[in-house]
Amino acid sequence: MRSILIINPNSTESMTNGLKPLVDALHFKDTAHEYFTAPSGPKSINNEDDAAESVDHCLPSLRKHLERHDGFLIACYSQHPLVPLLKDESVIKSARKPVTGIFEASVSTSLQIIHPDEKFGIVSTGKVWESILTDATIAFLGTGSEASKRFAGVETTGLNATDLHDAPAEEVRKRMKDAVKRLLKKGKVGAVCLGCAGMAGMDEMIREACVEELGEEQGKRVSIVDGVKAGIAWLEGAVRAGF
Structure with missing residues (x-):
């Protein structure tokens, strides 16, 4: 086997x-x-x-x-x-x-899922990951500044990986949804990557944020990519x- x-x-x-x-x-x-x-x-x-x-x-x-x-x-x-x-x-x-x-897998999958006119983005934990994951994505794509054509960027929750499960559930939900909504404002985003293994199983709150920000029809079209x-x-x- x-x-x-x-x-x-x-x-x-x-x-x-x-x-x-x-x-x-x-x-x-x-x-x-x-x-x-x-x-x-x-x-x-x-x-x-x-x-x-x-x-x-x-x-x-x-x-x-x-x-x-x-x-x-x-x-x-x-x-x-x-x-x-x-x-x-x-x-x-x-x-x-x-x-x-899981980082490499989610970026590769997102690029195959989205329409050529769309971008993908990442929602992660602490603010330090905004620059780290932006640099990592540009390096992985090998495109330098041209990455902005397909990559919407990184938004973070301010929580670390253990906080995602230890912090009050409503606080986690609010921060996750706020980060997703900020990301969706960065252009035509067709896929959102869950930028932490600790976000496993949080698809529902990501979808809620997409629907609240974009409306029912468009919000349901956004792909949520778990690495x-x-x-x-x-x-x-x-x-x-x-x-």
């Missing part, structure tokens, strides 16, 4: 558990999905330094899992260094095992096709 390893590079087990219903709902029953949580290190990855630190806590333990899995998903919404580092591992290179992150779903779907195809 094919096997995909979903890697949470922070050390909060509850965030890993929150990914499981999303993956199960895709019904890829001929593929086994296993999960890895960082054994130590940052509880929440709130900036690039946290992401870099998480590598030291994850990579030594991950190496023993590389042989028996066919694909790998890094479940942190950033240009996480584990993506290129795993691709450099000899067991992955020699067998052409696909590796992606975990996008990543698993891409890996499933890549593993099956032998890309």
